[in-house]
Amino acid sequence: MKVIVDLCLVPMGVGVSVSKYVAACHEVLQTEGLEITLHAYGTNIEGEWEQVMGAVKKCHERVHDMGAPRITTTIKMGTRIDRNQSMADKVESVQARLDGEA
Amino acid sequence: MKVIVDLCLVPMGVGVSVSKYVAACHEVLQTEGLEITLHAYGTNIEGEWEQVMGAVKKCHERVHDMGAPRITTTIKMGTRIDRNQSMADKVESVQARLDGEA
């Protein structure tokens, strides 16, 4: 089952600056061979369920290894069985509406 | 790695009433032997990472099997390595603050 995920991992107990933890997760996700897109409040990920969720677990493990005692993560995850849809498709379908209405 | 999760699964393309899908997920989670608590905007789940996330995948599969062509799920997931903390502990620690300040 394919899944599109929006991942926002927040390390707690490590101060206000969390960019190094987010960058570490970025590397974990890339090492796992996943298609990812960073945005201002998370990272979009596309792939097979087990691969994506396995990578999210590795992100938690990596961030704990880096010294974060606690992590709270917010994930949105979408699956559909009516048709294939990529992350790019989702953005394009909205953009087509916007262009069509212009 | 133990995880506390807040799961909110939303079937799309099946009308406005989604209680039967939420109830089906409740049964899936219970069949998996997970500790769960239903609230007005989701379900709290406590357990080992693989078990919990495997159960979440089974929820998606069940809801698709019931006819929902598309699902969007929001999950919050917390892990910590400094100490053990159950769902009940989390509520109690806040309640103790509230009682202490009363």
Added chain:
Amino acid sequence: MKVIVDLCLVPMGVGVSVSKYVAACHEVLQTEGLEITLHAYGTNIEGEWEQVMGAVKKCHERVHDMGAPRITTTIKMGTRIDRNQSMADKVESVQARLDGEA
């Protein structure tokens, strides 16, 4: 417009224990006269949109005043125009399904 909200406010840069901040938000929400229910990964709130969202802003202000330099909050918010539905209704409609299937 009535809204049902699930609020999860996470102060950053204040260490791993956040129960005193959650308790402070609980008090803010109660002072605002809102119907609330605490659970293990957030707080359910029911009320008019402006009142609820105004109270959420007051929670951010209070937690910053308590010393948190940064806050990240996850909110789920539901509105419907087909019928009235309370937080209790939502739980009961799922519970009725579970009982009916038992």
Added chain:
Amino acid sequence: MKVIVDLCLVPMGVGVSVSKYVAACHEVLQTEGLEITLHAYGTNIEGEWEQVMGAVKKCHERVHDMGAPRITTTIKMGTRIDRNQSMADKVESVQARLDGEA
């Protein structure tokens, strides 16, 4: 108080395709003069709290007006009082880490 928001609005009871509702929200947010960035699982928004949250309410009103009987929205919202930080700053601080480690 400035806020950075990630908005993901999901109309329920209108079928599986929701791009026209997302496009309508995009227009509402632009009409409100907000800085926004669309991604594959939501829209990042930057602005003053009242302006942003007022615009989110207008999105709900617009989508209900378009015929959606029910809406569930997931929002992440970040505030900080230690320094100013834009959406672009957030992405750049992670990117700088990634480049530095390359």
